[in-house]
Amino acid sequence: MEDNAKPSGTDVPTLADVAVAAGVSTATVSRCLNSPDRVTQKTLKIVMDAVDRLGYSPNYSARALAAGRTNTIGAIIPTMENAIFARGIQAFQEELQQNGCTLLVASSSYRQDLEEEQIKTLTVRGADALLLIGYQRDPKVYEFLAKRKIPAVLTWVSDPDSDHLSVGFNNRQAMKSLAELVLENGHKVIGCITAETSANDRARDRVSGIRDAMKEAGLDPSELLVEETQYSIENGDVAFRKLMAARPRPTAVMCGNDVLAVGALRAASALKLEIPGDVSITGFDDIELASVAPVPLTTVHVPHRRMGQFAAQALMAALNGNAPDNIELPTSICFRETLGKAPAPNKR
Amino acid sequence: MEDNAKPSGTDVPTLADVAVAAGVSTATVSRCLNSPDRVTQKTLKIVMDAVDRLGYSPNYSARALAAGRTNTIGAIIPTMENAIFARGIQAFQEELQQNGCTLLVASSSYRQDLEEEQIKTLTVRGADALLLIGYQRDPKVYEFLAKRKIPAVLTWVSDPDSDHLSVGFNNRQAMKSLAELVLENGHKVIGCITAETSANDRARDRVSGIRDAMKEAGLDPSELLVEETQYSIENGDVAFRKLMAARPRPTAVMCGNDVLAVGALRAASALKLEIPGDVSITGFDDIELASVAPVPLTTVHVPHRRMGQFAAQALMAALNGNAPDNIELPTSICFRETLGKAPAPNKR
DNA sequence: TTGTAAGCGTTATCAC
């Protein structure tokens, strides 16, 4: 260890090794790596050759320590158990990678306390910036982030009123549009299966969207039959059966996401209910799972990939000292086959 | 910046700040944090109080640089698009967290070249150890890891013959058991939908397992009708239709995983085929998705959570200089409803 | 354009 001969096989080369090999200073090597335009073509080549020859790659811990940035971005999503967030996060990650950043993902199990813990963990771990889902959280969290000067982008929501950076879509408006379609089909008794609205702003907004549409259509929003549960196929199934037992029975069941809707469809099939003849069902998210349904699911399409991409760009901008604009992406309705006309009262 | 007065609000406290506040040296603070048993109860309390008071938390980059370990474990999984790996990785992460480690996940899209790239990326990023899926990869990768002294655990496979650490299950044996059950039900013409076997050792082993069972039952293994495709519901659907067009038509279709099986079930439903009356279908993995099927899926249950947990323990042991044993976990068969007796020839 | 050298915040090896 004490002689400074060639690194002996197993040792990983350092910047200094490259400097020696190239006959320049460590500063120059660093420049070649980080701002190639600040060195001569000639030295650049010499240095890069040495880098290749030695198989050098920088030590990120050292770089982070010296530069004060880790080039790591954290993302905290409510769940990895199903594909709801997969596509968006995938796109987020791809965009980050293009910018030389690494993604660190954690999951909060839809629990605010765990989310706060994860936020702490990730920032302590050195995340330069954060992607979070939704806007509802303790103000202290935002203060903490602000104090540490850690930019955060809120996604899967659109939050124009606040001054928090967000890249997402308007859950309320999106669900309202779908509800309007449901109402136009003559449905008067509407059921709704949703995640718990107290801890989930997206879920809450979506339910509000349904109520908005009902109100505008002259219906009493308080008559919306709501089943709150956790996102899972099984729970969608159970909740749907409950709604079918209600009197008057809903002729349309709007689900807070596709996972629940698929569960509802399964239950409907078990109950020998025709979809959409006997009852209409809608989803939200447009994930691949929706295609499993025996009847193609009418749902809200969310631009997952673009959202992930834009969120990454916004964060990169923020890290570069710019103040990126909030982005609200449009959603659209996938009008497939689970939504149909309300059955005539006597048909029931 | 140049005066060394109290850190002014926004600055994050360092070890040195704590040392000053506690009236001890930085070394002592470090000891209190890392090996509390090497300091007096009294100083421990003083220091910890200071830590709390200042809201200190260590800088991981500095720690990693000084200690030569990052306490970060990397995992590279083929896909995040569906839930195949979700449960196992979740358990892996939970176990790591208990041991003070962070998980860094990357996905390879089932491509070996991308996997190699990700391995490089993660190690360069400082991963202390790696979780990989399957055992098939360029020997150079293993050399690279060995040279850098980075332990890796291979999962979702069992690889007792090799000297690579593995924690998983025997795909071949598991699928063979299921195939035996299929054969016992009188099926003679078997179809199989699998991922591409050239790049996926688990898929290859599973197909081999079917052939093993056929051979032992006196059937010609080369008569197995194989459709290779990528894991997705849609592809399972398409492949199933192809198999149904073959003559003689298979009376049982064994799928390489539940995602494909769900696609097959969807196609069967569209083709108005009774399951299992007209044709039997089996899966592999036992993920929640399987429950969507109108008919509960017969499949191979994989102990995802235990696998993830044991894999983490094995890695922690390896990092502590121990040589953990390979672990082969048992799988079991979920005998549900998609597997039935082969229809009598005249019934077809 | 390039080199020198002072950190970055820890850990770890020594003495004491």
Add this chain to the structure above:
DNA sequence: GTGATAACGCTTACAA
């Protein structure tokens, strides 16, 4: 048991 102090590998003023 505790305290100096030298690494760890890199970035970045500041000089040349």
